[in-house]
Amino acid sequence: MTVLSREDRGALDTAVQAARRVAEAGARNALSVLGICDEKKPPHLTLEQAELRRLLRVELRRLGGVNAEGFEALIRAVAYEQWHRMLFARFLAENDLLFHPTYKVAVTLAECGEIAREENRDLFELAAEYAEWMLPGIFRQDDPLLSIRYAPEDTAGLHSILSGISDLTFLAEDALGWTYQFWQTEKKKEVNVSERKIEGYDLCAVTQLFTEPYMVQFLLENTLGAWWLSLHPESRLRSEWVYYKEQVQHDFSTWPTAINDLRILDPCCGSGHFLVRAFHMLLAMRQELGEDDESAIAAIIGKNLHGLELDPRCIQIATFALALEAWKAGFSPTKSYLPVPNLACTGIPIKAEKEEWLRLAGGDGSLEIELEKYYELFKNADTLGSLIQVDSGETLANAETLKKAFERAIKKEKDAGDPVAAIFGETAHGVMKAVDLLSRKYDCVVTNVPYLSGGKHGSLLKSFCQDNYSDAKNDIATVFLKRCLSLCRRGGKVSAVMPQNWLFLKSYMKFREGLLKQERWDLLARLGEGGFHSSAAAGAFTILLSISHTQAPEGHMLCGLDVSEERSAAAKAGALVDAEMKCVEQKGQLENPDGRIVFEMNTNETLLSTISYCYHGLTSGDMPRMKFCYWEITELMDIWMPYQGTISNHIFFGGNECLLRWEHGNGAIRILPGARRDGLEAWGKQGVLISQMRVLPSTIFKKEAYDNNTAVIVPHNPAHLPAIWCFCSSPEYNTAVRKIDQSLKVTNATLVKVPFDIDHWTKVAEEQYPHGLPEPYSDDPTQWLFHGHPCGSVIWDEETKRLTHGPIRTDATVLHVAIARLLGYRWPAETDPGMELAAEAREWVKRCDALLPFADDDGIAGIPSLRGEGRLVDRLRSLLAAAYGTAWSPEMENKLLRAAGYTKNDGQLKGDLESLLRDGFFASHSQLFHHRPFIWQIWDGRPDGFSVLLNYHKLDRRNLERLIYTYLGGWITQQRSEVAAGNPGSEERLVAALDLKGRLEKILEGEKPYDIFIRWKPIHEQPIGWDPDLNDGIRLNIRPFVEAGVLRSTPKIHWRTDRGKDPVPNASGTMERHNDRHFKIDEKKQARVDWDL
Structure with a gap:
């Protein structure tokens, strides 16, 4: 079995997606020239073009109507047919199966090209004509979709893409199947992003998934192969079936x-992968019986294999794939016709009006009755497909009898010149074939x-x-x-x-x-x-x-x-x-x-659920609005509460980065669609919090809210908590859960339906935690439990089985903590004396008091000396020296620079501490704090220019004015003096500073696009100018600074549309959660006037 290599598959993916874009653009152009959707025929059309337009408008009605929806469907249909005619022709040619219809000899595409040039025709139109007698159901020369002429540049674009595909690709057994999955890629993405409910045409795109060859082999060898070996146990084929x-x-x-x-039936046959593999297996079986190849192949195609599929295009590909394999296997396309494969599309909906559909009966009363039954069965076929059941009480007439009567009626209508008979007649033929296969x-x-x-x-x-x-x-x-x-x-x-x-x-x-x-x-x-x-x-x-x-x-x-x-x-x-x-x-x-399917299970052991209950976490309904990082907010007030989330590894205390906009449960959480106030029963209790994905990492739960990607196991008896913690934080727990549930996200109920040996785990807990589980602590500044000291640490001592002070920290977070402290930021543990915290962590909180005098008064610090405050690097060194005490030294400074990753490829430092502050700190800070930076770096774009770090929490309107007119204003005055003195580079620095001043003034004024937009606030509550509300979050408040281009680097923040819909129209005027919106100041002012009235 020859399959595509990874490289060839990737190249084919790129080519097919490009082909779809070119083909659809070409179809749109060609159909527009014909005026398909115009009420009247364009006067420039020839008689031939006018007739084509008439046929296409009938096709348009079949696809959905003479409207925008129908037009887009027609574009897709034309693009598909035009590209795949070319693609199929090359498949035939590369396999030496494209035959001249007169001379019955194989021709290459190059030879077709020569003939086409002589006859002034398109290469692939000619190739399709040659192939028509071999596969009349695929290469139909009277198909109006293929009669459309693309503009030369569009045709050339498709030719170029096709010629760029490797020759070997067309020899692989799985190539055809991949082409259609790749064709559907962009449509699948579009449907998934739209979040709309799935049915109709969308189903084909969303559910299309090419089956891997090994899956096909495994299943067929253990069904079809097993059947053969039950009849012929000594068959030589046994050695070929490696998965049997x-x-x-x-x-x-x-x-x-x-x-x-x-x-054999594949009811969702797609591009025919199962059928093609079954074909080869059946051929080998028949060869063992001594059948000649042509007879064997004809019997396999005509008797053994059957396929149904929702998507008519897949049926076309599957038909071609089967025929191609049959010819490659030895069936001569020049001596006899291949039997028509037993494949049918179950997804052809009857889009015609009922009366129009019944006209196909041509006045035959009994045929009309049968057609009405078909109409009811297939009016929603594009959604139901092979789920359509024709054996549940339907009294359909004999298929052969119905087919003959129908063909007589259709011929009568065609002879009368009715184009509907031609177009809808094809639908009816397809429906009848589908019914025949569905009833077997x-x-x-x-x-x-x-x-x-x-x-x-x-x-x-x-x-x-x-x-x-x-x-x-x-x-x-x-x-x-x-x-x-x-x-x-x-x-x-x-x-x-x-x-x-x-x-x-x-x-x-x-x-x-x-x-x-x-x-x-x-x-x-x-x-x-x-x-x-x-x-x-x-x-x-x-x-x-x-x-x-x-x-x-x-x-x-x-x-x-x-x-x-x-x-x-x-x-x-x-x-x-x-x-x-x-x-x-x-x-x-x-x-x-729960009757779970488990390969091994000891049902006699006690389950964890007998001594505990597992609660599912709360769903906010609008995460970007309801869930913030705790460092975005300085005071919880009556709005926020800690909101524990997922972790990636087992840790005593983790997942403590976020806050929930709870508002005592009376705010937006009550009205947002999708919000679920789950797990409130666990609030205020102690337990083990499990992240429900992957290896199920655990952490100790301390009474707060927790999100819907976590679950909390709360023991009925609190004394059992240490034993449960020991079990859940061990590898045995994940192993036990995964025996009964292998889903990516495990449900909360499942997490406690595992055997739990309470005696064993109690003994483990007594050995591991003789003094009890540790109290809350963290050395991670992204956790609200962090003590706030730049280099202080608390660790678990395995010898004493207690928390203790650890060695001074020299990790990458030290500089971040020190800089934040310098700019006046304090951690929640410092400002909340009632926070539950280990005594060792509380000691470090007390030591932070000695660092308070280093905090800047307004939260703005110049990297060069500004306002007489001294250089930022000197102030930072002073703070670090106070924090480290006698351990501070130049060597320690270099150690911190290395820990921060400020090194070259050869391991040497990129620069000193000041250069890190200028060039590397802000990007690193953004990354550490989840791209919600609370320390911002404003600069003028020059490495020797104006640059400050500032505390976002203190950046109100007054402080922005101070930044512009005091800090930056002083710098501008200094540069003007240097220009007057003729100092090199001063003119460039002055120009950059003045430009920065203009940008910051635009933010201060707040005219679009430098405004703040908060989608959940009505227009009259939108801020005018720089007047941020910290409760709106860094993501939205930082936008004017990103728009103005004044930040040292751009955090990875987007303002695209958020998932979900609001219950009522928001500030965007829709229920869509748009964030990239702007209002003029006049609009906001008028909204305030209107609100007051």
């Missing part, structure tokens, strides 16, 4: 023994199901799943698993690539229990995260499942593999070959907590 697992307990007693009777039963249903959680379902899809698959409704993937089982014969098999969360989430408990009781589980392989190469599958945790549509006998064993620890798709593919097989009794799975 002989330990699995199969039962093929209801399967056919003759290969011609075998029926199959021996093997194999697929990669679509993934889409219930919260993203549009109203139609949501109600359908609720009404028809209530126990599986939480994801379309589980709905499809049930649908696949209903497409199986009794005893048939479903093999699927699926998300894994339904194996253990409580919301799927009823669904799991039903499958465990009613179906036979044969094989389950856990892939976990990273099973796909594609970035489109980022965050997908997957399984490979094979399940039989029959009740499991007593004692039936489910066989399982787990390769989730492997980090890449390639590693997982390799591990599946020889991974350890674990077999567990299927019936025994019902005894697991």
Whole structure:
């Protein structure tokens, strides 16, 4: 099996996405020339163009109507057809399968180009004509979408992209499948960013995911391959099927023994990856039986393989992929026609008005009755696709009889010159074929199901799943698993690539229990995260499942593999070959907590849930508004409260960076959509806080609010807290949880449904913490527990099992703390004597008092000497000397510079402390403090120019005026004196300073775009000029300074639209959470006047 290399796959991705952009632009241009959406035909059109316009307008009606929506759909359709005609032609040519229709010899694209030039025709139009007799369903010369002529420059652009793709790409078995996933990339991003509910055309883009070759092989070798080996145990093919697992307990007693009777279906076939691999396996089987290649291939295509798909374009690609493999395998395209593949699109909605649709019956009353049934079944086909059920009481006429009657009626309408008959007749043909395949039963249903959680379902899809698959409704993937089982014969098999969360989430408990009781589980392989190469599958945790549509006998064993620890798709593919097989009794799975699917579980042990409860955290509903970093605020007042969040590693006290806009629970938290006041029962109690992602890191919880990415385990008896902490902070805890739940984010309920040996962990706690768990402390300045001292430290002493003072700190944060103190900032532990804090940390808080005299009076400090205050570097050294005492020295200063990362590649320092303050501090400060810097550096853009560090909390209007007219004004006066004295560089410094003064004055005035915009405040409450409210946060208040370009570096802050919608229109005039808005001063003033009135 030849597949694309990573490099070729990346190049193909780039090419296809570029091709879509060029093709859609070309389609838009060409359709505009034809005046498709104009009421009247443009006068410049020829008769041929006018007829094409008429056909395209019928197509427009079929796609959604003569409106903007229909026009965009037509653009997409034209672009797809034009590009893929070229692409398919090159696939044929590169595989020596493009034949001259008269001479029946293979021709190259170069030879086609010569003929095209002689006939003054387009190369790929000619190539498509040559291919039409081989695949009339794909290369239709009468297709109006392909009759459109692109402008020469648009055609040349597509030719250039196509010719740039490597020749080897067209020889790979998986290349066709990747092309369509890449084609959908931008559409998928657009739909996901929009946050709209998913149905209709969006479903194809969002759920499209190319199945990895190893997944296809694994599932087919353990279904189709297992069936063959049950009939032919000595088959030489056994050695070729590297993923076949002989330990699995199969039962093929209801399967056919003759290969011609075998029926395989992929109901979500996409570009045909499963079907192509099954084709090769079936061909090898038939060759073992002695069949000649042409007969074998014709039988496989005509009898064995079947495919259904929501997206008509995928069906086209799958058809082409199957035909291509058939020809490559030896079926001669010049001697006989390949049987039409049993593929059908289930996603063709009937967009016509009902009366128009029924006209296709041509006056045949019984045909009209049948067409009406089809209309009701398929009017929402673009959302439901293969979920459409035709076997639930529908009395549809015999397919062959209906087809003949319909063809007679369509011919009659076409002869009468009705273009609707031609366009909608194709829809009807497709619908009939889909109904035929949907009404059959199959021996093997194999697929990669679509993934889409219930919260993203549009109203139609949501109600359908609720009404028809209530126990599986939480994801379309589980709905499809049930649908696949209903497409199986009794005893048939479903093999699927699926998300894994339904194996253990409580919301799927009823669904799991039903499958465990009613179906036979044969094989389950856990892939976990990273099973796909594609970035489109980022965050997908997957399984490979094979399940039989029959009740499991007593004692039936489910066989399982787990390769989730492997980090890449390639590693997982390799591990599946020889991974350890674990077999567990299927019936025994019902005894697991919530009926979870677990390869090993000791159900006799006491669960953690018997001695504790786990609470889920609070959801704010609007995080950028409701959750700030604590250093953005100086006083909690009645607005804010500490809000504990996630951590990345086990730590005694962590996740203490943020505040919640709580307002005693009576503010915005009550009205914001999506806000959930969960977990309040844990407030005021002690427990263990678990970050619910990855390895489930834990920290001690001390009574505050906590966010919805965390959960708190609170013991029923507080005396059990040390034992629970020891368990949760050990590797054993994550291992225990992951045995029953492998989802990226584990639910709070699951976190305590693990075995807990209280005697063992109590003994561990007594040994580790004989004096009890430590009281709160932190040496991290991003934590509100931080004591505030630049070099003080508190550590856990493993010998004494107590907290103690540690060695003086020399890490990268020391300079940040010292500079912040110099500019007048104090940490919460210093200003809140009631904060619960370890005695050792409180001692360091007291030592901070000695550093208070070094604090600047207005929070503005010049890096050069300004206002007679002296150079900032000298003041900083004085503070550090006081903090370090006798340990301070030039060597210590250099050590701090190295810790701050202020070094060259060769390890030498980039400069001294002053150069760090000028050039490196602000960017580093922004990064350390989560890109919400509270120390700002204002400069004029020159390395020898004006530059100050200032404390954002003190930068009110008065202090900004002082910055402009006192600090900067004094600098300007100094530069003018130097200009008069003729000092070098003074003129340039004066120009830069005056420019900076003008920029800062614009911020002071606050005219757009140098205004502050707070989306949740009405216009009359928006600040006029520089008048910031600290409760609006650094993100919004810093914008005028970023717009003016006066900061030393730009923090990574965006003002794009935030996720979610507000319950009522906000300051942007919409319910969208826009932040990049500006108001003129006059607008704000008028709003205030209107408000007062």
